[in-house]
Amino acid sequence: MNRIARFFESTRRHFEKGGKLEKLWPFYESIESVFFAPARVSQVAPNTRDNLDVKRYMMLVIVALLPHYAFGVYNVGYQSHLASGLGTNFWPVIWTGLKAVVPIVVVVYVVGFAWETLFAAIRKHEMSEGVLVTCALLPLTLPPTIPLWQAALGISFGLVIGKEIFGGTGRNFLNPALTGRAFLYFAYPAQNSGDAIWTVLSGARTAAVDAFSGATPLSIAAVTGPSGSIQTAFSDAGYSTAKLFFGLYPGSIGGTATFLSIAGAAFLIILGIANYRIILGCILGLLCSGLLLNLISAEGSAPYLSLNPLQHLIIGGSMFAFAYMATDPVSAAHMQGARWVFGFGIGALTVLIRVYNPAFPEGVGLAVLFMNLFAPLLDHIEIKFRLRKRIPNV
Amino acid sequence: MKTIRVKKGYNPKVIGSPSTESLKAAQPTRLALVPEHIPFMKLRLKVRKGDRIALGSPLVEDKRNTNIQLLAPGSGRVADIRFGPRRVIQEIIIQLDENQKTVEFQSYSQKDIDKMSRDALVQTLVTGGVWPLIKELPFRDYARPDFVPPLLFVSLGSLEPFHPAPQVYLRGNEDLFNFGVSVLNKLAEGRVYVCSHRADTELASSLNGLVNLTYTGNYPAHDPGVLLYHVKSSPAENRSWFVDGQDVVSIARLLRNGVYPTERVVSLGGSGAPQPKHLITRMGAPLSVLADDQTENETWRYIQGGILTGCGALARSHLGFSESALNLLPEGNHKGELLGLFNPGYRKPSFSRAFLSAMNREELMMDCSMHGGERACIACGYCALVCPVDILPQFTYKAILAGEVEESLEHGLLDCVECALCSYVCPSKIELFETLKNAKAEFYKEKEQDH
Numbered sequence: 064m065n066r067i068a069r070f071f072e073s074t075r076r077h078f079e080k081g082g083k084l085e086k087l088w089p090f091y092e093s094i095e096s097v098f099f100a101p102a103r104v105s106q107v108a109p110n111t112r113d114n115l116d117v118k119r120y121m122m123l124v125i126v127a128l129l130p131h132y133a134f135g136v137y138n139v140g141y142q143s144h145l146a147s148g149l150g151t152n153f154w155p156v157i158w159t160g161l162k163a164v165v166p167i168v169v170v171v172y173v174v175g176f177a178w179e180t181l182f183a184a185i186r187k188h189e190m191s192e193g194v195l196v197t198c199a200l201l202p203l204t205l206p207p208t209i210p211l212w213q214a215a216l217g218i219s220f221g222l223v224i225g226k227e228i229f230g231g232t233g234r235n236f237l238n239p240a241l242t243g244r245a246f247l248y249f250a251y252p253a254q255n256s257g258d259a260i261w262t263v264l265s266g267a268r269t270a271a272v273d274a275f276s277g278a279t280p281l282s283i284a285a286v287t288g289p290s291g292s293i294q295t296a297f298s299d300a301g302y303s304t305a306k307l308f309f310g311l312y313p314g315s316i317g318g319t320a321t322f323l324s325i326a327g328a329a330f331l332i333i334l335g336i337a338n339y340r341i342i343l344g345c346i347l348g349l350l351c352s353g354l355l356l357n358l359i360s361a362e363g364s365a366p367y368l369s370l371n372p373l374q375h376l377i378i379g380g381s382m383f384a385f386a387y388m389a390t391d392p393v394s395a396a397h398m399q400g401a402r403w404v405f406g407f408g409i410g411a412l413t414v415l416i417r418v419y420n421p422a423f424p425e426g427v428g429l430a431v432l433f434m435n436l437f438a439p440l441l442d443h444i445e446i447k448f449r450l451r452k453r454i455p456n457v
Numbered sequence: 458m459k460t461i462r463v464k465k466g467y468n469p470k471v472i473g474s475p476s477t478e479s480l481k482a483a484q485p486t487r488l489a490l491v492p493e494h495i496p497f498m499k500l501r502l503k504v505r506k507g508d509r510i511a512l513g514s515p516l517v518e519d520k521r522n523t524n525i526q527l528l529a530p531g532s533g534r535v536a537d538i539r540f541g542p543r544r545v546i547q548e549i550i551i552q553l554d555e556n557q558k559t560v561e562f563q564s565y566s567q568k569d570i571d572k573m574s575r576d577a578l579v580q581t582l583v584t585g586g587v588w589p590l591i592k593e594l595p596f597r598d599y600a601r602p603d604f605v606p607p608l609l610f611v612s613l614g615s616l617e618p619f620h621p622a623p624q625v626y627l628r629g630n631e632d633l634f635n636f637g638v639s640v641l642n643k644l645a646e647g648r649v650y651v652c653s654h655r656a657d658t659e660l661a662s663s664l665n666g667l668v669n670l671t672y673t674g675n676y677p678a679h680d681p682g683v684l685l686y687h688v689k690s691s692p693a694e695n696r697s698w699f700v701d702g703q704d705v706v707s708i709a710r711l712l713r714n715g716v717y718p719t720e721r722v723v724s725l726g727g728s729g730a731p732q733p734k735h736l737i738t739r740m741g742a743p744l745s746v747l748a749d750d751q752t753e754n755e756t757w758r759y760i761q762g763g764i765l766t767g768c769g770a771l772a773r774s775h776l777g778f779s780e781s782a783l784n785l786l787p788e789g790n791h792k793g794e795l796l797g798l799f800n801p802g803y804r805k806p807s808f809s810r811a812f813l814s815a816m817n818r819e820e821l822m823m824d825c826s827m828h829g830g831e832r833a834c835i836a837c838g839y840c841a842l843v844c845p846v847d848i849l850p851q852f853t854y855k856a857i858l859a860g861e862v863e864e865s866l867e868h869g870l871l872d873c874v875e876c877a878l879c880s881y882v883c884p885s886k887i888e889l890f891e892t893l894k895n896a897k898a899e900f901y902k903e904k905e906q907d908h
Contacts, residue, residue, distance in 0.1 A: 067795060096830065100793025103827040107891045109765035109877035110758060110786060111469065114805040114812060115884045116829020118798055120837065123811060189830045233833025233885070335810040338838075392836045397851070399838075446852065453847070456595060456695045456871040 071095050089183035090176070093190035121192035123336050127327040128199050128317075128387065132168075134310070135317030136160035139207040142313050143263040146271035163207045163263045164316055167214050172198045174215045178222045182231060193232030193239070193393070197221060200240035200387060203317035204380065204428070205247070206260040213251055217243040237435045238394045241384075241428050248428075256424075258282055261313035276300055277313050280378040281417065281424040284367050293366050307377045318380035328386035337390035340399060344406020345385040345413075349375055352411035356418060367418045375414055384427040385409070394435045398449075401441035408434045460655055461687045463674030466845045467808050467878055471618050471764065471823045473727040473784070479625050479735035482723075488531040488741040489548040489775035490516050493541065494761070494768055495589065496898065497598040497905075498525075500546050508535045513560035513586065513717030516549050521905070525599065527778065528586035530719045530741040532558040548775055551741075564715035570640055575605075578643055585711040587718070590704040590779060591644075593696060594682055595871040596901040600698045608688070608697040609645035610681035611638060611705055613653040613660065613668070617676050617763035617876075619726030620782045623653065623660055625735045626703045626722040631663060634702070637709035638667055641700060652684055676765075677845055682874030686846045695871070703781055721781055723747060727764060728822055729757040729785025741775050747783050748772075758825050760784040765877045789824025808839060808882040832885040840879035840889055846872040850879040850889045857896040870897055 077084045078091035092101075096118065105112055140160030144151050175198040183190045201218055209217075221243025226235040248255045258278045262271060271277055280302050287296045297303075306312060310319030317323075331337035353372025360368035376382060389395060389409050396405035409430045416426025423429060492500055499520040504510060510533070515526040529551060536552040562585050570578065579602050582588045589599040593606070600606065613623040627634055642649050653660055655671040670688070672678045681699035689695065700708070703722060710718035719740040725747055726733045736747055744759055760767040761780045768777075776783070794800070802812030806821040814821065840850035848869045856864040873893050880890035 068792075092830075097798060098796060100797050100826075100828065101830060102790050102792045103830070104758075104788055104790050104825045105827055107888060108768065109881045109890065110760055110767060110769065110825050111471070111764055111823045111881065112825075112827050112829075112886065113809070113882050113884070114802060114807045114814075114828045115809045115882075116886065117832045117835060117884050118829060119811055120835070120884050122798060189832070191832050193835070231833060233835050333810065392838070395836075397836045397838060398849075446849065449847075449849075450867055450869075453869055453872075454689055454695075455692050455867075456869060457692075457866045 067098060071098065086184050087180065089188070089190045090180040093183075093192075096189075118192050120336060121196050123334055124196050124331065124387070125199050127330050128196075128203065130323050130327070131203055131317035131320060131383075132164070134320045134323055135203060136164050138311055138314075138319070139163045139263060139316060141311065142261070143207075143265050146262045146275040146277060147265040147268050148272040148275075149265060159263070159265055164202070166211055167202045167205060167207070167209065167316070168198075170211045170214050171202050171218045175218045175222055178219060178227065182227045186231070191232035193226070194222065196391075197226075197239045197243075201243050203383070204240065204244045204315050206255065207263045207316050208260045209247070209254060213247055213254060216250075217247040219243075220246040233393055236394055236439065237432055238388050238391050241388055241432050244428055245432060258313075261315070279314055279424065280307060280312065284370060284378065285417070285421045285424050287366050289363055289365055291366060293370050304374075304377070307374070315380060318383040321377045321382045324382035324386045328382075328390075331386070331390065337386065338392070338395070338399075338402055340402040341390050341395055341406040342385050344403040345381075345389055345410040346376065346406075348407035348410025348412075349381060349385075349414055350410070351407075352414040356414065365418070370418075372414075375417070379417075379425045379427070381410075381413055381425075381427045384413075384431055388428070388431045389434075394438065396438040396441045398442045398445040401438070401445045404441050405434050405438055408437065458668070459670050459688075461670065461672040461674075461678070461684055463672060463678035463683055463687070463845055465843055465847070466616075466675035466677055466683075466876070467843045467882065468616065468675045469618060469765070469806060469823065469881070470818070470820045471728070471806070472820045473619065473730055473733045474820070475619050475622070475724040475726040475730075475733040475735055477622055477625055477735065479628070479722060479737055482736040482738040482742065483746045485553070485739065485742045485746050487533075487536060487550055487552050487743065488719075488739060489550045489743070490527055490530060490741055491548050491775050491777040491780075492517060492527055493545060493547045494777050495527075495599075495779070497521075497596070497901065498589075500527075502538070502546065502549075504535050504549070506535050506538055509533070510535060510551065511558035511560050512719070513562070515586070517546065522602075524583050524602070525588060526586060527589065528560075528717050530717075530739060532556075550775070559716050562711065562715040562717070565712045567636060567639065570636075570643065570712065573643075575643055575646075578640065581712065582640075582708065585717065587704070587708050587711050590707060591698055591700050593698050594685060595695060595873070596897065597875070598901070604696070606645050606696065606698040607648065607694040608685065609641055609649045610670075610684055610697060610699040611641065611649060611651045611702060612679055612681055612684075612699060613651065613702040614657065614679060615677075615763065616654075616679045617765055619724050619733070619784055620763055621703060621722050621724040621735055623657070623702050625724075626706065626781075627660070627663070630706050631665075633706050633709040633713065634664065635667060636713065637705035640708060640712060641705065645698065650684070650688070652679070652681070654679065677874055677876040677878070680845070680874045680876060682872070683845045683876075686872055686874075701779075701781075704779065721776070723776065723780075724782045725785075726782070727760070727784035727786045729755075729787060738776070740778070743775050744770065744772055744783060747776070748785060755787045756790065757785045758788050760786060764823065765881060766875060787822075787824040789826035793826075808843065809884070827886050829884065829886050831887065834885055834887060837884055839882040839884070843878040843882050845876060845878075846874055848873060848893075850893065854887070854889050854892045857892055862896075862900065865896060866900075870900070873897060 140156035179194040225239035225242030412430035519525040650670040661668040707718040877890040
């Protein structure tokens with residue numbers, strides 16, 4: 064402990080006023096305060112303050128995301144070995160996964176921190192921890208084959224356009240990680256859509272082995288024609304319910320693991336970080352609109368309409384987005400009632416986009432962004448109703 | 458009897474609750490009038506350094522209403538007058554004489570009070586210097602003497618850590634309290650609520666049915682503003698009055714004995730108090746006679762009032778005009794432990810569930826550390842979860858910062874009871890309470906100027 068404390072004591076002067084690196088003070092402060100909470104006391108009432116700060120709040124989200132990274136590394140390696148016709152022993156698979164995932168994460172964090180430091184230095188305030196979560200979320204939504212420069216561009220767009228130009232964490236109205244993801248999707252469709260992008264090929268291979276299809280459940284569901292059946296298509300491709308639930312299939316780096324998302328959501332709800340109203344609202348909205356489509360599907364309509372709503376919940380990244388993206392407190396609705404509506408809207412739109420817009424196999428990201436836009440309106444309506452009940456005091 | 462159940466709020470569990478033991482504090486050689494934290498009063502000095510004064514003679518008057526005066530808590534020589542920034546009168550220090558001279562006021566019996574007109578009673582209280590103990594909601598300035606309040610609340614006890622327990626200051630003074638309440642009944646024309654916690658059945662029975670409103674729930678369920686918020690049925694009741702239980706005894710003493718009342722029961726609490734207890738002392742006593750010097754390595758913050766709403770005070774200063782609590786907390790002005798961020802936090806008190814302390818029912822150590830840096834609001838909504846009067850502090854403070862006075866009023870700014878919980882729970886360390894309180898005070902001052 065002493066050595067670390069001494070390291071900070073000796074380096075601090077370079078970053079303090081008058082030091083060579085004084086402009087980088089926010090960067091230094093953000094690192095130091097992770098190791099040692101700053102010595103700062105209350106100047107005005109209340110004299111005592113809660114132990115919770117934004118750092119802890121955001122750190123807990125990252126803790127919830129760590130299992131997704133572990134899963135993501137394994138899954139990326141596993142799919143890669145399957146597609147390349149290699150064995151699936153544990154350590155080689157992990158090694159392949161690490162080789163694919165770590166560079167993306169490193170690039171995203173380095174670029175993200177650079178932007179955040181720049182804006183914090185110009186605005187002369189401390190770095191906000193929101194960037195840590197954004198940088199942790201974005202790679203989990205990316206395909207493992209993404210070129211690193213695109214990952215850098217994605218986090219840049221997400222942070223700068225999605226957040227910083229509005230004033231930084233707390234003043235953004237869109238989820239920054241999803242903004243970056245959506246930008247990549249629309250700007251570089253070749254590297255961000257289709258079936259081939261979800262699997263990293265090992266060695267010198269340019270195509271997967273014949274036995275490996277690489278098709279994601281979402282794309283299978285979307286392309287199944289009126290004469291076919293999704294259930295048959297799923298079982299032909301080897302997608303049992305258990306496989307869909309555990310997420311061990313080609314997909315974004317860590318977003319397919321529905322079971323981890325449910326565990327993470329429970330973790331964050333118990334700790335009071337994520338709001339259960341949003342998550343339950345999402346699930347409810349998804350099930351309701353899935354059910355509605357079941358009801359209106361007739362003979363000859365696309366089989367996607369009659370997909371079991373529960374299957375909508377476990378395929379793709381819907382649960383991941385519900386647990387970690389929709390619950391971003393800043394861009395979500397702020398009022399308790401509005402949070403239900405906000406969540407419900409996300410769930411319902413997810414199904415509608417998936418089923419009616421085959422150009423976007425995974426609709427949940429766009430659904431979250433779309434509802435982000437409506438969150439202030441929902442809040443406004445609820446506040447108006449609430450204020451009406453008050454006995455005026457002026 | 459009516460019971461108010463307050464669902465929101467929060468009880469910080471902190472070490473150092475004063476025992477119900479009460480001791481006589483050492484006799485001080487000097488006393489001070491400390492008007493610094495009385496809100497809104499514009500003071501004009503009526504004495505100069507070196508003047509000889511008697512107990513109960515006026516020291517300052519309020520420029521807004523010169524009838525309202527603050528009287529000397531002891532007889533002797535004005536040893537010093539301390540000014541703060543912008544010549545705010547902080548302390549008027551009186552070196553006490555051996556022979557205490559007192560200004561004689563008239564004394565009254567219950568019968569006299571019954572026969573008296575309301576106006577004459579008001580006049581007696583104003584001349585006797587106890588009028589500023591009667592406060593008016595929502596701004597908590599002293600009550601307007603020419604106004605008949607819609608309701609008057611007498612609060613017995615506080616849920617904020619730590620204030621004197623009513624059991625202690627009423628011990629042996631039940632008759633005086635009874636007399637005081639009858640005086641207030643005359644002022645409020647019978648519309649008086651005497652409020653205590655529902656669990657305090659012993660207290661209620663010792664007062665022979667005087668208690669007519671009880672409350673349950675977390676801090677600040679005891680606050681007259683919270684009780685009013687739950688009791689009121691129309692905007693006409695917003696300007697209700699309130700008096701603290703101990704001040705009711707003071708008012709009764711003035712009328713009974715005809716002497717300016719200066720006795721005070723002060724609670725001494727917090728983790729810095731070696732033996733948290735109650736002390737019987739006088740108004741304006743030096744803090745040094747209440748709490749011995751702390752010799753340990755930690756620097757201590759002397760807080761006059763509760764640990765949330767109280768003001769930090771210098772160890773050499775004196776007890777404030779209407780203060781009856783002294784709490785000592787460690788400053789905590791040092792860096793946190795290595796990687797404390799990742800500590801499960803079984804001993805770190807928090808309103809949130811982000812620490813294991815959520816499962817810890819013990820009283821915990823609290824200090825004055827901010828526990829984090831200032832950030833923009835992340836809309837966690839904790840402030841709205843604790844606000845006892847259903848304000849949405851996260852929206853209201855934005856309205857205030859944007860200069861939207863009307864909107865903030867619509868949000869219930871004036872219902873704010875100044876409990877400071879919003880600032881306490883904020884993970885972004887935003888000074889919500891300070892913003893709301895200042896906005897409220899600003900609004901009041903502007904309103905006063907218009908009249």
